[in-house]
Amino acid sequence: MRYALRFLSIIGLVSVAVAVGAANRTWTDKTGKHKTEAELVEATADSVVLKLSDGKTKTVLLDRLSEADQKFVAEHLAAKSADEKDTSTKPAAKGGDAAAVRKVAGKFFDDLVSDDQTALGETLTAAAKQQLTAGGSPVQSLPKPDSARLVKLGKATIEGEEAILAFKIRIGGTNQEAKLHLRRESGEWKIRAVSATPPEGVEQTIDFEGAANAAATAEGETPGVPAPGEPLPTEDYPKKSPFAGVRWQDSQPEVKVGEEWFKLVSLNELPASEIVAFSRRTFGSEWRKRFEEDLVELLTLMGHPPQDEVTLVVQSLTSSETWVREGVAMTEANRQAIRVSAPAEPMPDAGLTVPEGDAQEVLKFIADLQKDPRLAQDQTFRKQAITLMLAAADKVFGLEGATKTQLTTAAGHKLQALQALIGSDVTDLNEQIEAFAQQIKQHELADVERPLEALTLRMELQTADKPAAATAALKKIDRFLAEGAIGPAEIILASVAAQLAEQMQYRGMKHADIAEAINRLAEPLAASSIKEVAAIGNQLLGKARRLGLVGNPMELRGLTWNGQPLDMSQFEGKVVLVDFWATWCGPCIAEMPNIKKNYDQYHEQGFDVIAISIDRDLKALRAYVEKEQVPWTVVADNHEENPRSDNMSDLYGVNSIPCTILIGRDGKVVALNIRGTDLDKQLEKLIGSGG
Helix, strand or coil: CHHHHHHHHHHCCCCCCEECCCCEEEEEECCCCCEEEEEEEEECCCEEEEEECCCCEEEEEHHHECHHHHHHHHHHHHHHHHHHHHHHCCCCCHHHHHHHHHHHHHHHHHHHHHCCHHHHHCCECHHHHHHHHHCCCHHHHCCCCCCEEEEEEEEEEEECCEEEEEEEEEECCEEEEEEEEEEEECCEEEEEEEEECCCCCCCEEEECCCCCCHHHHHCCCCCCCCCCCCCCCHHHCCCCECCCEEEEECCEEEEEECCEEEEEEEECCEEHHHHHHHHHHHHHHHHHHHHHHCHHHHHHHCCCCCCCEEEEEEECCCCCCEEEEEEEECEHHHHHHHHHCCCCCCCCCCCCCCCCCCHHHHHHHHHHHHHCHHHHCCHHHHHHHHHHHHHHHHHHHHCCCCCHHHHHHHHHHHHHHHHHCCCCCCCCHHHHHHHHHHHHHHCCCHHHHHHHHHHHHHHHHHCCCCHHHHHHHHHHHHHHHHHCCCCHHHHHHHHHHHHHHHHHHHHCCCHHHHHHHHHHHHHHHHCCCCHHHHHHHHHHHHHHHHHCCECCECCCCCEECCCCECCHHHHCCCEEEEEEECCCCHHHHHHHHHHHHHHHHHHHHCEEEEEEECCCCHHHHHHHHHHHCCCCEEEECCCCCCCHHHCHHHHCCCCCCCEEEEECCCCEEEEECCCHHHHHHHHHHHHHCCC
């Protein structure tokens, strides 16, 4: 429900929202093929919020439902509208509300400083609290208490069920103006987001209810929440997979291709780390399950719908050797095998100790431990298992007669276990890594030296809490990538480092500096003679190019949906929204009414839109444009006559949609990821005031 309210308030299409609370009924989509049992929780003139049998809610646009369902909703709206109208005209008790808003804000900052996660959650909206409980909440990307101090709470602005409270915070010796965004839930004010204007002058918002990786969201990644316009049935996505099995080492997927198991490095040039990170943000606690069973949906939401065959880059489980697997079939049989595969027999807790056997027996113990399903379900068991893995690997190092291959395998297991400890409460991790480095040196395990150094550098960057420390760590990573061959460890390090660099914008690092850092990370990969590695590097170069756009011109070219060359001269002197989208993207379609509203309001004053579709099905694109009578320019990025060099999503590293970029009258980019009310505010600033 919260997402529907937020969306409707953004697009401003309706003035009445009716809380229905009706009994369960069968809902049918407009094709008549899909049905679902759900309770109608809320209805508006454009959408409904349904409570499904599992307790989750889903927002669906009315035009996606059958005529009978639309009629049912219309009758409810008619019956309730009089009461709602009467309620909406009652004046709000703004004095009391303002005091309540300030009170919850004060508690929020107190709890943030005390780092009391439980108490902090009580000040947040239900959705934001859920993100905090699940871990990886955007709240945790806020400046550390020792580097930020609240100076003053300002004035509260209250409009209906939404409120904004201005405040001033001191970060790094500089006072900064910011705002808390609140919503009334069950009669109490709760915090849902914070926004601030950094030195670049573009307001940015951290949405506590949204994606766990707020940095990705701020730069155009698809928010990790169900969106209005998202298809009601998940059955629309083919249930296929290229893997016959999937298992996990922390957040690293190991996949079965044919009869062999490998570490997954990339899929269709997408680093495995990015796919996993996106799944975490989008599906929360179900991220592993959705990766395993709904891979087509996951990749489609990322903006990369797979074809019937995919290209995989995989790595040996026992060495750094890497292979490219082209033409791997996406099959329903693989996906079914993943679903029905029985988990490994859980190992008993009692007496769970490292065996007193030879190296082969000890290594089998580690392998069996890694398959235990409790690793992903029980944090207490997980800690115990990691400790046992480390001890077992050390035992192999101490055994006489252990072969070089067995020692290398043990080192690989230990490396994974140490990697799993990054970000944990282990206080001697640095000492453990130093001791491990000595073991590798003693046994002359050259294959493990660079992966260990990559792990050390990643840990240094991940623990950097200020731009200076992050910059220093990134420079070390640059040198590391330039000094040796590019393998899986280097690819993973560069991809993770790029993600972490993006997050540093919330700790004061400028967009231009982040773009430069990612550019340096990408260059060694892009120069690789291995096509798949070069593709990952080029994708990172595109991301750097996009992040560096603010304050600079944006080059655009291509063919429109009807095959005409894009004529940029017609946009000179205008404020232009560049919108990367697709007809199959629910959040993209959901944002269209907001774009249309602003287009109608400001077009005559110099506002225009260039919608760059990444659809591969040009018939679907043509049908949508003609049916909706889209009034602005629509570019077909994958038009059959468009050369690959003119593909704008490649040029700007767009790997998730919607992704929007706002260009000012001078032809220079004003802001990234502008949607909803942010678009309203920017256009009011640039056009409404005569700018």
